[in-house]
Amino acid sequence: VVTLSVHALFLGLASGMTNSRVGETVLLSMFGEGNVVLLKSASTGKNLRIMNGSEVNGNGGEGKKAQFIVHVRGPGKVALQSSFNQGQWLAIFQGCTIGTGCGGPHCELYVREIDTSHVVLESVMHPGQRVGILPNGCVKPPENTYLGLHAQFTPSVLSYGFKQCTTQTTPPAAYQDPPPPYNYPPPPSQGTTYPPSTYPPSTYPPSTY
16 A cells, blocks of 8 residues: 655645645645545554454554544544444544544544644543553553653545546536627618708807807
8 A cells, every 4th residue: 555655745735636725734634534544653653543343553554444534524623434444433432542433523533733744633522632552552541642652643645535626628508608788780881871861950040159
């Protein structure tokens, strides 16, 4: 599986590959609607993944269990759905990081940028609780996860979920040019004769000026 690094994504921004908005950083633009991403733990050097049950760990490779489909829930706010089992979502629930969320409020995460390579994932429902991975790959209690290496992930994009924009070069079939504002009569052809005037002669007395 070929992933796109931050550098490659930067080149992609210049060529219109991503759906980033004006003022959005390269890192945050990776979390576009429908994108499939990997999240490499700074603690293990491996990817976050959801196993067959509810277990979440940081020992993943690049297979389906480590792939997440991004669903944007607001500015800087996402929910992450398992690509392997699309009925499973990453969630912080009752003080634990689990993989059996159903896409509801407990699955909503703020994406906080730490530097140009790392983000942290913080619960919207439980501010201050974050997804964390210990050096052995096990999840760390969210309430004890701050902004250090245990909380940091480097995202990379496997595929983009948006449709490329196309430039329309011809008007739609229903389009019609608007009519001109005035319809001037054509100029008379050369040699045209006009009938004599039918107005009566003037009855005003001659001017005395």
